[in-house]
Amino acid sequence: MGRKQNTELRIEKSLEKNHKFLHEKLDLDINFDVGCREYKIANKKINIYFVNGLTNTDFIIQILKQISLVDKPLTNAGAFKELFEHSLSHVQVEAVTNLDEAVDKLLSGLLVILGDTWDKGIVVDVRSYPGRNPEEPDTERVVRGSRDGYTENLILNTALTRRRIRDDRLRMEVLQVGERSKTDICISYIKDIANPELIEEIRKKLEAIEVDGIPMAEKVVEEFVVRQGYNPFPKVRFSERPDVAAAHLLEGHVMIMVDTSPVVIIMPTTYFHHVQHAEEFRQTPALGMYIRWVRFLGIFASIFLLPLWTLFVMRPELLPDNLAFIGPNEKDYAIPVFLQFLFAELGIDLMRMAAIHTPTPLATALGLVAAILIGQIAIDVGLFLPEVILYLSVAAVGMFATPSYELSIANKMLRIFLLLLVFLFKIPGFVIGCTLIFVSLAVMKSLKTPYLWPLVPFNFKALMSIVFRYTSLMNKTRPSIVHPRNKKKQP
Numbered sequence: 001m002g003r004k005q006n007t008e009l010r011i012e013k014s015l016e017k018n019h020k021f022l023h024e025k026l027d028l029d030i031n032f033d034v035g036c037r038e039y040k041i042a043n044k045k046i047n048i049y050f051v052n053g054l055t056n057t058d059f060i061i062q063i064l065k066q067i068s069l070v071d072k073p074l075t076n077a078g079a080f081k082e083l084f085e086h087s088l089s090h091v092q093v094e095a096v097t098n099l100d101e102a103v104d105k106l107l108s109g110l111l112v113i114l115g116d117t118w119d120k121g122i123v124v125d126v127r128s129y130p131g132r133n134p135e136e137p138d139t140e141r142v143v144r145g146s147r148d149g150y151t152e153n154l155i156l157n158t159a160l161t162r163r164r165i166r167d168d169r170l171r172m173e174v175l176q177v178g179e180r181s182k183t184d185i186c187i188s189y190i191k192d193i194a195n196p197e198l199i200e201e202i203r204k205k206l207e208a209i210e211v212d213g214i215p216m217a218e219k220v221v222e223e224f225v226v227r228q229g230y231n232p233f234p235k236v237r238f239s240e241r242p243d244v245a246a247a248h249l250l251e252g253h254v255m256i257m258v259d260t261s262p263v264v265i266i267m268p269t270t271y272f273h274h275v276q277h278a279e280e281f282r283q284t285p286a287l288g289m290y291i292r293w294v295r296f297l298g299i300f301a302s303i304f305l306l307p308l309w310t311l312f313v314m315r316p317e318l319l320p321d322n323l324a325f326i327g328p329n330e331k332d333y334a335i336p337v338f339l340q341f342l343f344a345e346l347g348i349d350l351m352r353m354a355a356i357h358t359p360t361p362l363a364t365a366l367g368l369v370a371a372i373l374i375g376q377i378a379i380d381v382g383l384f385l386p387e388v389i390l391y392l393s394v395a396a397v398g399m400f401a402t403p404s405y406e407l408s409i410a411n412k413m414l415r416i417f418l419l420l421l422v423f424l425f426k427i428p429g430f431v432i433g434c435t436l437i438f439v440s441l442a443v444m445k446s447l448k449t450p451y452l453w454p455l456v457p458f459n460f461k462a463l464m465s466i467v468f469r470y471t472s473l474m475n476k477t478r479p480s481i482v483h484p485r486n487k488k489k490q491p
Helices: 015-026 057-068 079-087 099-107 154-164 196-207 218-226 242-251 271-275 278-282 285-314 337-357 360-380 386-400 405-425 427-443 460-467
Strands: 034-041 044-051 093-096 111-115 121-124 170-177 183-190 237-239 254-258 264-267
Touching (some): 015 044, 015 099, 044 099, 154 183, 154 242, 170 196, 196 218, 218 254, 237 242, 242 264, 285 337, 285 427, 386 405
Antiparallel strands (some): 044 111, 093 121, 111 121, 254 264
16 A cells, blocks of 8 residues: 555645655755756745656646746745635646655646645646557457557546446546555446445455555566465456446456556456456357357367377377377387477477567567477487477467467466377376366456356356357347446346
8 A cells, every 4th residue: 555644744835844854855966867956926925846757747737837926925824825815727636735745746747736824735636647549459459440549548548438338337446556556446337237345345455555666566466366366377367448447347357457557457356257358249249159169179189189189199009990080100219299388389489489589570580490490400310209289379360369478378288288198198197187187277266256257156058148140139238257237238
């Protein structure tokens, strides 16, 4: 939680004392980006404090012009009221009585005005944070649909959400987290839909955060809220698309937005929230359902294809005669298939990380090196079997087809875990591994929400809405797993 303000540091009527405090607190002689302008308006001295780079200079100039037009004598009793109520034509103007609070406002990009004989300060919101324009997220692209996406600016992100939900019951609660960073965090929900107990639980967890700062933004917040530990499966959904976030808000989910991050956190979520993509809802229901089934098939292959093929290689008698061509003979390879897969998996991860750090003009060269110089030559020298490269490629495509990046990496870890068990124990290892995975997912919860719902606990209607892509007319109720206050979407 942000630093507790010292209630004793009230703004005094002596402008000189207030300026001395701010000068020592902020080292105005050292911090070149913290500015102070001294003005004399009518018969009073005022100081204006601001931070270059976080404020809109045009707004400040306009405010200074307005203040300079004040020609009435600012008496002790009416000075503050005159300037505060009648001379500042700005949409967001408020008063502060505490110097610590004034410092926090100043470092957030607001304009702070202190005057002689005033026991209050004036704060004007002239923030203009550096950032980029809304662009379509690289990891959540669609063929047809909106091309805007969240940015690192919290104010812009809330505006993108309100543009899609123009409801007076949409709430945007803001609080600060971090003793030193004082990062703004917004809790977003629809008041008459979201579960009040869920909102209160999330609010308490955020208020209980005690840390210097959260430079990694949403990831640090997630770790404090859900306390995932070393569990590889994502317990919250991350998204950079305003339409996806708005759809979840209308279902009764709660969303957390962190300033400086273009990624929002959607809670609570289940395993099946991570396997759906906006593209399915941007196409016709039949086409969307086909895309969903193909994606499900790819995810299934990314987990089970390699362990099953390894099992058939080690136990070829399990195959029927018409599938006897699957798998090589023992004399065809010198390195165990498990080690081949392990080396290939590590190689793919290295290439994936190299692609992230490789400049765009060199990405094509990296692909040629990976495909020709590494893959083909590795097969020619006998390090890898051709089938190993084939099935690993299919599994990798299924992993990349998974909408959630976090879930795709978790599925990869499951694949390696099953490969190891099959290599060590063959059939019992595969059966035990699958059982352990299912049981661990079935008992897992995200903010008291069963992770495998609607499969465990079983809900036929909700499960069918996952298997099939329902039309908007058919989808009349909100998912019961979020315990919405208003269960019906349509009358």
